[in-house]
Amino acid sequence: MGAPKFFKGVFSINKIVSIIFIVLVIALSGFFLMDSNTSTYSNSALPPSLGEDSVTEKKLVIYTDAGYSPAALRIKKGETVIFKNQSSRSMWTASAIHPSHRSYPTTGGCLGSTFDACKGVQPDDSWLFTFDVSGSWKYHNHLNPGDAGTIEVK
Numbered sequence: 001m002g003a004p005k006f007f008k009g010v011f012s013i014n015k016i017v018s019i020i021f022i023v024l025v026i027a028l029s030g031f032f033l034m035d036s037n038t039s040t041y042s043n044s045a046l047p048p049s050l051g052e053d054s055v056t057e058k059k060l061v062i063y064t065d066a067g068y069s070p071a072a073l074r075i076k077k078g079e080t081v082i083f084k085n086q087s088s089r090s091m092w093t094a095s096a097i098h099p100s101h102r103s104y105p106t107t108g109g110c111l112g113s114t115f116d117a118c119k120g121v122q123p124d125d126s127w128l129f130t131f132d133v134s135g136s137w138k139y140h141n142h143l144n145p146g147d148a149g150t151i152e153v154k
């Protein structure tokens with residue numbers, strides 16, 4: 001007689017309903033916690049991968065047989081531009097004005113300024129330059145001066 005009474009006490013309808021309710025609440029809160037964790041993860045994971053890499057700090061100019069592309073590139077002060085040679089000839093990127101290369105106002109380099117690759121960069125190779133001076137800087141391929149472009153540094 002003691003066992004049925006105990007059974008009835010533990011598994012009354014009210015208790016079953018409240019147990020189901022508690023299980024549902026735990027399951028639902030678990031689902032929402034997972035969901036918010038997932039969105040927090042993706043929110044914190046995306047911006048650094050966008051920010052640290054090529055998008056804000058390094059810009060790309062591609063040199064082909066048709067010339068530099070984009071011909072005009074706008075960057076922020078302190079950013080580095082990658083000049084990638086995808087043409088069939090050598091690419092000697094240097095500041096205007098050919099042949100003195102003195103437009104970019106930093107002394108040094110091999111002719112008139114530090115904005116000067118000082119050599120022909122072979123096809124499939126790249127040359128990088130960091131622009132620390134604001135202004136509109138024209139440049140050209142010293143080995144084929146008709147190919148020119150502009151870097152606008154803000």
Ligand SMILES: [Cu+2]
Pocket residue numbers: 094097098099100101140141142143145
């Ligand atoms: Cu030149």
